[in-house]
Amino acid sequence: MIAAIWLTRPKHIPFIIATAVIATILPALAAFLWFAARMPAHIAIDGVLGGWQFIANSYVLSTPFYKGSFGTDEPLANFILMLQYAAFYTAASIALILLARIAAKLFGIGQSTPMAGLLFVAAAACYSLIQIGNHFNSFWSDAGRGLPLFAIVAMILTFRRLVRARADQMIARRALLQWTLAILSLSFFAKIFLYARLYQYGFVLAAPCGMLAVIALIDWLPSWIQKKSASPAIIQMGAIGFLAAFIIHNLIVTQHVLSERTLPIPLAFGGTAWTRPTNSASVAAIHWLTLATAPTATVSVIPDAAGINYAAGRRSSVPYTEMHPMGLNLYGESNVSSAFNNQPPECILIMDFLETAFGARTFGRDYGLELSSWIAHHYRPIAIFSTGDHPIDVWLHRPEPLGQPHSPK
Numbered sequence: 001m002i003a004a005i006w007l008t009r010p011k012h013i014p015f016i017i018a019t020a021v022i023a024t025i026l027p028a029l030a031a032f033l034w035f036a037a038r039m040p041a042h043i044a045i046d047g048v049l050g051g052w053q054f055i056a057n058s059y060v061l062s063t064p065f066y067k068g069s070f071g072t073d074e075p076l077a078n079f080i081l082m083l084q085y086a087a088f089y090t091a092a093s094i095a096l097i098l099l100a101r102i103a104a105k106l107f108g109i110g111q112s113t114p115m116a117g118l119l120f121v122a123a124a125a126c127y128s129l130i131q132i133g134n135h136f137n138s139f140w141s142d143a144g145r146g147l148p149l150f151a152i153v154a155m156i157l158t159f160r161r162l163v164r165a166r167a168d169q170m171i172a173r174r175a176l177l178q179w180t181l182a183i184l185s186l187s188f189f190a191k192i193f194l195y196a197r198l199y200q201y202g203f204v205l206a207a208p209c210g211m212l213a214v215i216a217l218i219d220w221l222p223s224w225i226q227k228k229s230a231s232p233a234i235i236q237m238g239a240i241g242f243l244a245a246f247i248i249h250n251l252i253v254t255q256h257v258l259s260e261r262t263l264p265i266p267l268a269f270g271g272t273a274w275t276r277p278t279n280s281a282s283v284a285a286i287h288w289l290t291l292a293t294a295p296t297a298t299v300s301v302i303p304d305a306a307g308i309n310y311a312a313g314r315r316s317s318v319p320y321t322e323m324h325p326m327g328l329n330l331y332g333e334s335n336v337s338s339a340f341n342n343q344p345p346e347c348i349l350i351m352d353f354l355e356t357a358f359g360a361r362t363f364g365r366d367y368g369l370e371l372s373s374w375i376a377h378h379y380r381p382i383a384i385f386s387t388g389d390h391p392i393d394v395w396l397h398r399p400e401p402l403g404q405p406h407s408p409k
């Protein structure tokens with residue numbers, strides 16, 4: 001915004017700044033007011049902040065999940081990997097530039113399109129051969145690692161262009177948009193700077209930089225090489241080949257993942273979902289809930305399987321859906337236990353799921369001991385679904401609690 005004001009020198013600068021600040025605050029304020037009309041104000045604020053309220057929590061920062069997801073588990077190794085992929089980007093760009101210059105000398109700038117088509121076919125075929133041998137855990141899966149460094153370079157180059165083009169408003173406005181996109185791309189990498197990727201968190205966080213990379217390959221680099229009397233078509237078609245490789249990779253991975261989902265899940269609200277046979281215990285639990293409980297029955301699933309509630313069409317009586325080690329730590333296990341005590345669900349499903357990502361193993365053994373003891377005191381086991389990789393115990397609410405509690409496990 002400051003750069004735009006500096007570039008255009010508009011009138012009513014205070015009004016423009018105030019409008020921008022209000023536009024930034026308004027969505028969060030609207031969300032808070034909507035939440036506050038339905039819950040206490042302090043809970044509404046937590047809802048607006050989301051996960052950011054826990055960013056300084058020492059437990060969160062120390063979990064294998066957090067460290068592994070954001071690359072802080074092995075910062076030096078991840079930084080070196082980032083440099084390696086940035087070097088690959090550079091080498092690929094240099095290769096395209098050399099081919100563009102060679103093609104221009106051999107065929108002329110306007111006659112090199114056939115060679116560009118061959119380059120596209122070669123890039124796609126080369127990728128296909130690599131993909132057959134590597135599948136998901138391949139070079140292409142981590143191909144986004146170097147994007148933060150690309151965003152930094154793009155931000156520097158576009159700012160340099162912005163400063164130089166200030167006299168030409170048309171060029172300067174375009175440079176301003178490019179610089180803004182570069183800043184947005186880099187800011188989105190704040191959480192995953194050391195582990196940039198194009199899937200999971202990167203599906204959203206790497207999207208601006210992905211668009212910037214496409215623009216650079218299809219427009220910036222060809223425009224620059226044309227000024228050097230080389231063939232821009234080589235650059236563009238080669239870039240299309242690289243981008244096609246990413247598309248092919250993701251299509252193969254998606255097909256592989258979907259092909260593993262052979263077990264149908266009939267949904268209470270209509271339709272069918274599909275899952276892997278390793279999750280057959282969850283499917284059996286959904287069938288049981290649908291047939292053996294009333295539509296108004298309340299069910300809580302521990303540690304983190306609210307999808308069972310949704311598929312079976314059974315609501316929970318407690319406002320917590322994440323009761324894994326991190327969830328219990330953030331919300332406070334005593335608060336979660338109090339919620340169960342105040343509004344006990346008719347039945348509780350406990351899935352045997354290793355929580356090593358959060359520094360623990362299973363519920364009732366090395367975490368959730370207070371809640372586990374309360375469940376054993378107020379519920380009785382009535383069934384177990386033991387197929388698949390994650391067995392599920394079913395506990396039914398007792399009319400009267402036991403005198404001596406014991407652990408569900």
